[in-house]
Amino acid sequence: MRIALVGAGNLATNLGDALVAANHEVLQVYSRTWESAETLASRLHCMAVTSVEELVLDADLYIVALKDSVLEEILPRLVQGREQALWVHTAGSVSMSIWENRGVKHYGVFYPLQTFSKSRNVDFSKIPIFLEANLPSDLYRLKGLAASITDKICEADSKQRASLHLAAVFACNFTNAMYVISEQLLKEQGLSFDALLPLVNETAAKVHALSPLEAQTGPAVRYDLGVINKHLAMLESHALYRDVYEQLSRCIHYEQTNIKKDDKL
């Protein structure tokens, strides 16, 4: 398949690498800014374009990996004159219905569930890709494409994908926010975040064997007010972190007392 990549962000960069490694023909990279387009295009040995008009008309597949707000705005101009191709977007939170009434017949979603940074290459073969398509024949084509870069091909409708994306924000983005807070707190005592890496590893490894609910430890689950109050006092000069600590301790306490009870009903 001859592919045009619309977007040059974290996801487009990692996906582009995986597609080229799997010997797909990536024709062009589009980005509004020349620097982003050029950086990724030269990495993939293809052409950089910064206006929709320069985008090839005869690609087989257009992969649109743009910020949700930009996607909505640019879509009409993107598909114009390219209605015969297969169009997919890569956003967890955008419904497949965004392609409806655009004059396009072949469309779907190609959602790799992972956290991507330009500065870090990930092993795509372990990333689940959630697919959705308007036509069974297009789902089949997308499965073929996905199979060339990963072993984990899944189907999800738009509602399920939205839930996956929301859950991923908690499991990844908010988890990383916890790491940032840890790092800041340690920095103040002249300690390195590295001291926590074995703990970070085990916390992630643990939920492969135990359910997250069973894996929970710490002062909040024991409702150890002595420790909780000591910690809140230590956070006195960090109003934001103090609020996070209080709220998440409440959340853990709620989960441990309520979810388990419900599950046993």
Place this chain on the structure above:
Amino acid sequence: MRIALVGAGNLATNLGDALVAANHEVLQVYSRTWESAETLASRLHCMAVTSVEELVLDADLYIVALKDSVLEEILPRLVQGREQALWVHTAGSVSMSIWENRGVKHYGVFYPLQTFSKSRNVDFSKIPIFLEANLPSDLYRLKGLAASITDKICEADSKQRASLHLAAVFACNFTNAMYVISEQLLKEQGLSFDALLPLVNETAAKVHALSPLEAQTGPAVRYDLGVINKHLAMLESHALYRDVYEQLSRCIHYEQTNIKKDDKL
């Protein structure tokens, strides 16, 4: 060293296993409840005791791994008649000064920085153990003990250890709370938490190579209000999770705009 283990919780269980595996002589396990004491004692092939009076008088080392609130209360009776031994506690949040004015001369702290559950055995050799002692000779003895079960021996004073423990609550306990929320949200859509495991792994692996601040991704760091508002709408029936989402998005936005700025000064 002839060791008495005071406590039979998650940490005592994993530490007891490691000590026995390293051929230390664990004489007794104390717990207030017979079931806990007996479960761990039989696992370690030693004696279970449920009253302080039954605790041996002539151990070389007493390792006290009790809930902070219980520790404070039971300490005077524990040390009585056993003042010549070396005493350590394992709590991150308890100062070494808790041993002062107890008639005890040899004391310190033996703090393995990890999350422990009884149902999961961890590889102790990768766990950093933070040590503190009143006397240099006792620090030396504790280092010897620690070296028999881990490669990662560190020193930390009580203030640093309190920070490590607080940071660990964020990096581990609150991270796991995020996993629990993810699991609950997916369950409602008939999806399994397993779909997120590659993401959980990569989120943890990423901060070995990038700083947490650099590793941050997601709608909050892009300040993508379209996605954020969609997610908040999806959480309408989960007031608690909605509040967590809002607060952590604010937190991420704050960190990305302020910490980076400060660091560049």
